[in-house]
Amino acid sequence: MTMRNVGRLLLATLAAAALAGCASTRAPDPRDPWEPVNRATFEFNDTVDKVVLKPIAQGYHAVLPSPIRSGVRNFFANLRDPWIAVNQFLQGKVEEGLSDLWRFIANSTFGLGGLCDIASDMGMPKHNEDFGQTLAVWGIGFGPYLVIPILGPSSVRDGVGTVADVYTYLPYFLPEWLDFEHRVAWSNSLTALDLVQRRSDLLDATTAFEQAALDRYAFLRAAYFQRRRNLIYDGNPPPEQPSDSPDSPSTGVLDGFVWLAGEARDSDVAESGLSPNVVDPKVPANYRSVLTAGADSATP
Amino acid sequence: MIRSFIALAATCAAFASGALAQESTPPDVLVKSVTQDVLSIVKQDKDIRAGNTKKTIALVEQKVLPHFDFNRMTALAMGANWRKATPEQQQVLIEEFRTLLVRTYSTAISSYRDQAIDFKPLRMQPADTSVVVRSEVKQPGQEPVAIDYSLETTPAGWKVYDVAVGGVSLVTTYRDTFTNEVRARGVDGLIKSLAEKNRQLGEKSG
Numbered sequence: 001m002t003m004r005n006v007g008r009l010l011l012a013t014l015a016a017a018a019l020a021g022c023a024s025t026r027a028p029d030p031r032d033p034w035e036p037v038n039r040a041t042f043e044f045n046d047t048v049d050k051v052v053l054k055p056i057a058q059g060y061h062a063v064l065p066s067p068i069r070s071g072v073r074n075f076f077a078n079l080r081d082p083w084i085a086v087n088q089f090l091q092g093k094v095e096e097g098l099s100d101l102w103r104f105i106a107n108s109t110f111g112l113g114g115l116c117d118i119a120s121d122m123g124m125p126k127h128n129e130d131f132g133q134t135l136a137v138w139g140i141g142f143g144p145y146l147v148i149p150i151l152g153p154s155s156v157r158d159g160v161g162t163v164a165d166v167y168t169y170l171p172y173f174l175p176e177w178l179d180f181e182h183r184v185a186w187s188n189s190l191t192a193l194d195l196v197q198r199r200s201d202l203l204d205a206t207t208a209f210e211q212a213a214l215d216r217y218a219f220l221r222a223a224y225f226q227r228r229r230n231l232i233y234d235g236n237p238p239p240e241q242p243s244d245s246p247d248s249p250s251t252g253v254l255d256g257f258v259w260l261a262g263e264a265r266d267s268d269v270a271e272s273g274l275s276p277n278v279v280d281p282k283v284p285a286n287y288r289s290v291l292t293a294g295a296d297s298a299t300p
Numbered sequence: 301m302i303r304s305f306i307a308l309a310a311t312c313a314a315f316a317s318g319a320l321a322q323e324s325t326p327p328d329v330l331v332k333s334v335t336q337d338v339l340s341i342v343k344q345d346k347d348i349r350a351g352n353t354k355k356t357i358a359l360v361e362q363k364v365l366p367h368f369d370f371n372r373m374t375a376l377a378m379g380a381n382w383r384k385a386t387p388e389q390q391q392v393l394i395e396e397f398r399t400l401l402v403r404t405y406s407t408a409i410s411s412y413r414d415q416a417i418d419f420k421p422l423r424m425q426p427a428d429t430s431v432v433v434r435s436e437v438k439q440p441g442q443e444p445v446a447i448d449y450s451l452e453t454t455p456a457g458w459k460v461y462d463v464a465v466g467g468v469s470l471v472t473t474y475r476d477t478f479t480n481e482v483r484a485r486g487v488d489g490l491i492k493s494l495a496e497k498n499r500q501l502g503e504k505s506g
Contacts, residue, residue: 028480070440077442117440126443201442204411211501212404214477214493222476223468230467235446237467 032145032221041147042217048150049199054206057199069197071115076194077126078107078114079170086168087129091137099124128231132161136232145221153224327451327458328422330367331433335417338363342412349410356406364405369452369459370398376461377474381482389487396494401470403501415439417447429453 032038061069081104088097103119103126111118120126135157136142143156154162167173171194175186213219229237338359342348347355374394375382385393420434430452436444450462462471481490 028483029476073442120440128443204408208404208408208411211407212400214481214497218477218480219473222473226464226468226472227466230446235467 029145029218029221031142031225034144034146038145038147038221039217041149042220045147045150045152046216053195053199054203057196057203060196061200061203069200072193072197073201074107074111074117075114076171076197077117078104078111079174081107081126082170083165083168084127084129087131087134088127090134091129096127100127100129130158130161131164132158132228133232135161136228142225142228145224153220155224155228158228325457326422327424327431327449328419328433330458331435331449331451331460332419334363334367335435338409339412339417342409343414351410353403353406353410356410357402360402360406360409365398365402367458367460369454369461370394370401372452372459372461373397373401373471376471377478378482379475379479381479381487384482385487389491392491393487393494396491396498397474399498400494400501403498418444431458 029035064072081100085097085100085104088094088100103124106119106122106124107114107117110116117126132154140157142158146154146156146159148154148159148162151162169191171190172187175183175190180186209219210216229240341359341363342356345355345359348359371394374390374397377397378385378393382390416438418436418438420436422431422433424431430450433449433451435447435449437447438444445466446464448464449460450464451458451460462469464470478490481493485492
């Protein structure tokens with residue numbers, strides 16, 4: 001599958017999910033109006049992982065010693081840094097963006113083409129940015145939850161972000177731009193190696209996840225929204241609004257389209273400005289409100 | 301039999317540590333010392349690193365459990381449904397949820413591989429009754445993973461009532477599942493699911 005096809009697949013998924021939304025009758029979670037389709041995609045991904053990806057990642061993890069795997073991990077992480085820098089700039093974070101650019105330059109040269117992450121030791125930590133986060137900082141809400149084939153949990157906003165991320169994915173496009181001999185083979189091999197390496201890093205985490213979850217689909221969905229929110233605020237999210245409680249009334253299918261009309265669920269990102277780093281001392285998120293909500297609904 | 305013995309031992313340990321700790325141990329010092337204590341044991345113990353579940357669970361029961369408030373955790377994870385459960389159902393829920401969390405936590409701990417852990421300075425006013433202790437697991441070549449512990453004062457000292465990894469709160473994540481489950485199958489349905497899950501995990505680890 002070429003990278004362009006992946007892009008088309010993503011767009012097709014968005015369209016299919018939008019259509020399927022019209023068919024769904026009941027939405028237990030207001031953030032997930034397309035749950036039946038998402039669940040099916042989740043099952044598909046799970047099977048692909050069990051049958052193909054996980055066994056390969058396990059073999060890779062067993063065969064290669066840790067220093068080599070670190071080299072591979074660093075190499076691909078380095079190739080992601082320029083796009084991370086671009087996203088920092090797009091979010092108005094100039095200092096972080098410059099730091100990420102320096103990371104790329106330092107690691108590409110002194111770090112032997114990215115095999116060693118010397119920039120982290122030089123005080124330039126690795127950051128986590130993508131175009132979905134940039135869209136969020138620009139004030140666009142999650143939109144409906146969306147499970148993408150192979151790539152997993154996402155939302156309409158983050159799915160659009162992923163399309164941009166895919167088209168700026170250097171391991172695939174560098175061989176083409178640099179006009180390598182056998183560039184198609186290079187592109188595919190590098191992409192596959194990156195995928196296997198990243199899956200192998202998650203082996204322990206997925207084991208713990210499988211143990212912890214009663215309903216893996218719902219568990220992953222809940223984790224996805226929290227994780228993305230955390231990333232959007234660079235690790236310092238403000239306490240959540242009580243109205244985000246899963247018990248708040250759902251308007252069903254239309255939720256997704258209300259979002260398209262501009263009523264972003266997490267518009268607080270935009271309201272709080274471009275640098276959400278200054279945040280009140282952390283209050284345990286919505287913990288009092290949960291208990292009060294309990295008191296309210298106890299009376300029939 | 302052995303399980304109830306471990307539970308008894310854990311209860312004694314809880315009383316002992318509660319009595320020793322009093323309220324004088326500040327929350328950040330508490331979390332830091334317990335973390336270091338547990339990880340230094342994991343580092344040295346070949347059985348735990350090889351995935352000996354029983355031994356890891358025993359370690360967690362002894363060292364970690366006394367500092368968690370499972371009643372609070374279960375109540376928070378149940379959210380609005382907590383008051384719908386009878387006191388008997390609440391007791392069973394606490395017990396099953398605790399078993400599940402201990403197992404999951406044990407699995408997570410046994411995959412620990414010498415990563416450095418940094419604790420961030422605690423931001424806390426003297427009058428605060430709840431606080432978040434923030435730490436970071438450093439991994440070479442990757443962005444650090446934040447682990448945040450939410451603690452609350454109790455008569456037996458500071459107790460953890462939530463843990464968040466990379467911004468993903470344990471309690472909030474379970475609340476979604478619990479809410480769905482109770483909506484679809486009632487409180488007893490949720491208890492059944494938890495018990496079934498624990499039974500499966502128990503069988504796997506032998």
